Amino acid sequence: MNWNCEYFNPEIETLDRAGIKKLQLERLHNTLEHCMQSEFYRNRFAEAGIKPSDIKNLEDLRKIPFTTKQDLRDTYPFGLRSIPLEDCVRLHSSSGTTGNPTVILHSKRDLEQWANAVARCLWMVGCRPDDVFQNSSGYGMFTGGLGFQYGAELLGMLTVPAAAGNTLRQIKFFTDFGTTVLHAIPSYAARIYEVMCEQGIDPRRDTKLRTLVIGAEPHSEDTRRRIEEMLGVKAYNSFGMSEMCGPGVAFECKEQNGMHIWEDYYIVEIVNPDTLEPVPDGEVGELVLTTINREAMPLLRYRTRDLTRILPGECPCGRHHLRLDRMKGRSDDMIILKGVNIFPIQIEQVLMQFKELASDYLITLETRDNNDTMRVEVEMKNVNLDDYAALQALEKAIRSRLKDEILITPEIRLVPKNSLPKSEGKAVRVKDLRKQY
Numbered sequence: 001m002n003w004n005c006e007y008f009n010p011e012i013e014t015l016d017r018a019g020i021k022k023l024q025l026e027r028l029h030n031t032l033e034h035c036m037q038s039e040f041y042r043n044r045f046a047e048a049g050i051k052p053s054d055i056k057n058l059e060d061l062r063k064i065p066f067t068t069k070q071d072l073r074d075t076y077p078f079g080l081r082s083i084p085l086e087d088c089v090r091l092h093s094s095s096g097t098t099g100n101p102t103v104i105l106h107s108k109r110d111l112e113q114w115a116n117a118v119a120r121c122l123w124m125v126g127c128r129p130d131d132v133f134q135n136s137s138g139y140g141m142f143t144g145g146l147g148f149q150y151g152a153e154l155l156g157m158l159t160v161p162a163a164a165g166n167t168l169r170q171i172k173f174f175t176d177f178g179t180t181v182l183h184a185i186p187s188y189a190a191r192i193y194e195v196m197c198e199q200g201i202d203p204r205r206d207t208k209l210r211t212l213v214i215g216a217e218p219h220s221e222d223t224r225r226r227i228e229e230m231l232g233v234k235a236y237n238s239f240g241m242s243e244m245c246g247p248g249v250a251f252e253c254k255e256q257n258g259m260h261i262w263e264d265y266y267i268v269e270i271v272n273p274d275t276l277e278p279v280p281d282g283e284v285g286e287l288v289l290t291t292i293n294r295e296a297m298p299l300l301r302y303r304t305r306d307l308t309r310i311l312p313g314e315c316p317c318g319r320h321h322l323r324l325d326r327m328k329g330r331s332d333d334m335i336i337l338k339g340v341n342i343f344p345i346q347i348e349q350v351l352m353q354f355k356e357l358a359s360d361y362l363i364t365l366e367t368r369d370n371n372d373t374m375r376v377e378v379e380m381k382n383v384n385l386d387d388y389a390a391l392q393a394l395e396k397a398i399r400s401r402l403k404d405e406i407l408i409t410p411e412i413r414l415v416p417k418n419s420l421p422k423s424e425g426k427a428v429r430v431k432d433l434r435k436q437y
């Protein structure tokens, strides 16, 4: 591999628009035929009265119904696969036990292709085999763990699977192993800086850090610049989601001006989340993705619920793959806290299991000591609020049950009935007061 080459997959990365579209159509046809191995898509196509051969060009894609998170839940765990289970080698599942979580299956080839996409992203921002890559993602089911691990290894970097938490140890790894590239979510990068300051460590003087890969939660351009300034690094926005495999879907190049989405893997549509019609070029809407390079579980027109737009114009880096603007939010009520996705309904369903609790609750997200936190205030039924020991035991039980469900530890506050503010009409369930760095 020529380290001076700007591209990891030169041929694919520099394809012109016509080349990209030709490849997409070829891969789309293969994907549609392949999807007929899945009972789910066979039924979907039959219900819609279409056959794969009706999709003659990329515009015809719109004839295919959308696939949603609910479809993944309804077919839990393996109903959406397009290959036999014995040919699948890994799955990643979302959190949650109350409703059906979602599961994404991968074949051996899928994992190789995923690693290739991540390696391509990291190479694009200047990572080379002599770099030391430290990953502060959760491992296990969080795709940011194994996803970056295999991509960084494929690129050839020495890879430090530090995993989430234990900030002092993360910092020790920087200094001991000479970490040059760090993957962290933006709020955790700020937390790391805070702890470095407490320890009297100057990232510029005492570490070799120069590249930060940040993603998994929405953040502004100002946040990026502040984090770059804090740590003395260049920070690149990384977008991905478990349904598409994980990280490696879209990534900024050195221009730091939008994230190239790999169109040899995905067909991109931006639709109005209410009408589900395409938005005019360059306008914000919901990102809809069709996988065209996946074997175990291709997804057609998957509604990501992420709001973004396609940036107009050419990128000076020589890649013609479309660029997505940074994410503007979601078209559903999903919360992302500490890099973990949480739906308020998951919290509600846990609270409802406790007979002592009334139905009103309020979730407050706050930053304390550069640590994002969640507080859940919940009204009690007519229970004796003076029985301190009983209340404490109840709080502990709720906290523990919630931790099982949403994977983070919330603070629980039990409050008297009718004490939470009531808004006109729909109750406000989530207050987001998190610090923007």
Ligand code: COA
Residues within 6 Å of the ligand: 136, 137, 138, 139, 142, 143, 144, 145, 163, 164, 165, 166, 167, 168, 185, 188, 191, 216, 247, 337, 338, 339, 340, 371, 407, 408, 409, 410
């Ligand atoms: N990544 C890495 N570490 C994180 C983190 C994140 N997103 N969010 C918090 N942490 C750190 C905290 O700073 C704390 O370490 P410290 O006290 O040494 O500084 C430690 O993790 C525990 O955090 P705490 O808030 O006490 O625990 P919790 O029970 O509420 O949350 C986590 C548990 C952090 C393990 C859970 O939120 C997690 O696994 N997050 C990572 C998710 C992830 O990787 N997403 C990326 C997908 S690409």
Ligand code: AMP
Residues within 6 Å of the ligand: 143, 144, 214, 215, 216, 217, 218, 219, 237, 238, 239, 240, 241, 242, 243, 246, 304, 306, 326, 327, 330, 336, 341
């Ligand atoms: P997960 O499936 O756990 O990897 O979470 C995927 C979700 O995280 C996406 O659908 C987005 O909502 C969010 N996300 C991932 N990357 C980014 C990013 N760079 N900016 C904003 N949100 C992101």
Ligand code: ZN
Residues within 6 Å of the ligand: 253, 254, 255, 260, 315, 316, 317, 318, 319
């Ligand atoms: Zn570019």
